[in-house]
Amino acid sequence: MLVLVLGDLHIPHRCNSLPQKFKKLLVPGKIQHILCTGNLCTKESFDYLKTLASDVHVVRGDFDENLNYPEQKVVTVGQFRIGLCHGHQVVPWGDTDSLAMIQRQLDVDILISGHTHKFEAFEHESKFYINPGSATGAYSALDSGVTPSFCLLDIQQSTVVAYVYQLIGEEVKVERIEYKKN
Amino acid sequence: MQAEDADQQYLILNAARKHFGNGGNMRIKYTLPPLVFAAYKLAFKYKELEEEDDKWEKKCQKIFQFCHQTIGALIKAEMAEVPLRLFLQGGLAAGEIGFENHESVAYEFLSQAFSLYEDEISDSKAQLSAITLIIATFEKMKCFGEENHEPLRTQCALAASKLLKKPDQCRGVATCSHLFWSGKTRESEGEEVQDGKRVMECLKKSLRIANQCMDSSVQVQLFVEILNHYIYMYEKGNDQMTVQVLNQLIGKIREDLPNLESNEETEQINKHFQNTIEHLRLRQESPENDGPTYEGLIL
Numbered sequence: 001m002l003v004l005v006l007g008d009l010h011i012p013h014r015c016n017s018l019p020q021k022f023k024k025l026l027v028p029g030k031i032q033h034i035l036c037t038g039n040l041c042t043k044e045s046f047d048y049l050k051t052l053a054s055d056v057h058v059v060r061g062d063f064d065e066n067l068n069y070p071e072q073k074v075v076t077v078g079q080f081r082i083g084l085c086h087g088h089q090v091v092p093w094g095d096t097d098s099l100a101m102i103q104r105q106l107d108v109d110i111l112i113s114g115h116t117h118k119f120e121a122f123e124h125e126s127k128f129y130i131n132p133g134s135a136t137g138a139y140s141a142l143d144s145g146v147t148p149s150f151c152l153l154d155i156q157q158s159t160v161v162a163y164v165y166q167l168i169g170e171e172v173k174v175e176r177i178e179y180k181k182n
Numbered sequence: 183m184q185a186e187d188a189d190q191q192y193l194i195l196n197a198a199r200k201h202f203g204n205g206g207n208m209r210i211k212y213t214l215p216p217l218v219f220a221a222y223k224l225a226f227k228y229k230e231l232e233e234e235d236d237k238w239e240k241k242c243q244k245i246f247q248f249c250h251q252t253i254g255a256l257i258k259a260e261m262a263e264v265p266l267r268l269f270l271q272g273g274l275a276a277g278e279i280g281f282e283n284h285e286s287v288a289y290e291f292l293s294q295a296f297s298l299y300e301d302e303i304s305d306s307k308a309q310l311s312a313i314t315l316i317i318a319t320f321e322k323m324k325c326f327g328e329e330n331h332e333p334l335r336t337q338c339a340l341a342a343s344k345l346l347k348k349p350d351q352c353r354g355v356a357t358c359s360h361l362f363w364s365g366k367t368r369e370s371e372g373e374e375v376q377d378g379k380r381v382m383e384c385l386k387k388s389l390r391i392a393n394q395c396m397d398s399s400v401q402v403q404l405f406v407e408i409l410n411h412y413i414y415m416y417e418k419g420n421d422q423m424t425v426q427v428l429n430q431l432i433g434k435i436r437e438d439l440p441n442l443e444s445n446e447e448t449e450q451i452n453k454h455f456q457n458t459i460e461h462l463r464l465r466q467e468s469p470e471n472d473g474p475t476y477e478g479l480i481l
Binding site for chain 2: 012093100101
């Protein structure tokens with residue numbers, strides 16, 4: 001099962017669109033679920049995501065126009081409970097221990113968060129933490145070197161393989177990180 | 183709309199601003215925010231060019247004035263949420279760039295965000311979101327001297343304690359505890375302030391507020407959240423946070439949980455508590471290298 005994880009597009013406030021090279025990779029019909037960390041910021045981007053897959057989940061980012069997106073969401077895919085939260089509400093931003101507090105509260109195997117515009121994928125106390133970064137490489141006051149990135153999760157039984165796609169210069173580089181549920 | 187040369191870019195932004203400014207309230211909602219972000223980006227660019235342009239600091243100052251005025255136009259068009267966020271972003275940017283007079287600019291931008299919060303945000307859900315964002319943003323800023331940091335910290339704590347609903351107050355005040363721990367001032371020179379005592383005051387107050395909640399289910403939920411805040415501070419090395427304090431709250435939760443009605447909500451609170459205890463057990467059995475020992479913890 002393929003799950004697309006992305007967010008912090010910041011269209012149109014900070015960016016005009018996804019990088020062309022990413023758009024070419026994101027083909028409708030191949031992805032079963034989309035988990036979006038938020039800060040789309042408008043309906044146009046949401047509609048675009050709906051063309052890629054019918055099951056789209058979005059949580060509220062601090063600049064999202066739609067105030068009705070939930071603050072947090074838990075989605076079950078296969079054997080995995082996946083938590084989704086934008087992360088601007090987590091103080092301090094990007095702090096692993098603060099994120100762990102959310103993981104315990106939502107009781108999830110995988111916690112996906114965004115806001116920092118910095119890709120992360122690591123294991124902490126046997127749980128998996130993913131930050132897909134900003135799919136458009138949007139401006140962040142706290143990071144001068146934002147690289148456009150997104151993640152694709154391949155969920156098979158009790159294993160998740162996370163593929164992170166990063167646009168470095170003109171090239172798309174892919175890395176692979178594996179997580180096993182115990 | 184992007185120029186190669188920074189000065190040209192500024193002229194473009196200015197021209198665009200004049201043009202868009204005439205678009206009427208409906209249009210400026212969409213056209214002005216991207217201009218503000220383009221301006222923030224440009225300010226960072228001037229910082230990069232500091233070796234080549236000795237006027238870079240004055241130019242940054244001008245850019246922030248441009249942003250202040252542009253955000254003002256949005257406020258005149260009766261917007262509040264987006265301007266608040268734009269001011270917070272501006273404060274962050276000014277603090278990071280560090281041009282001459284940046285501290286005053288950052289303070290002004292944060293004060294403006296606060297004014298909008300106090301005067302224009304009336305929905306209680308929106309208030310909690312906004313104050314949490316203000317606290318989170320401020321926590322990241324290290325450009326303020328103690329003289330400016332102190333009133334802002336106090337403002338945050340005060341605003342959190344005045345939220346209408348008790349659970350919101352409880353959570354808001356607990357979040358403020360981070361300002362006293364990982365907050366940074368100019369004087370601390372990049373080091374965390376780590377005022378253990380003020381952190382405890384925040385968290386104890388948060389617990390007092392939780393005790394005032396009438397819904398027993400919400401109360402226990404808040405206790406578990408506060409316990410997690412306690413653990414966070416304990417593990418970060420706050421020596422005012424003792425095993426005794428942890429034990430007391432754990433005991434209280436164990437006492438109250440069984441009295442809750444059996445339903446899905448209670449199940450979630452239970453899971454949250456179990457996960458928390460499990461985390462403590464793990465840490466007790468194999469403590470981190472530079473972490474606390476958890477000796478005396480009763481699980």
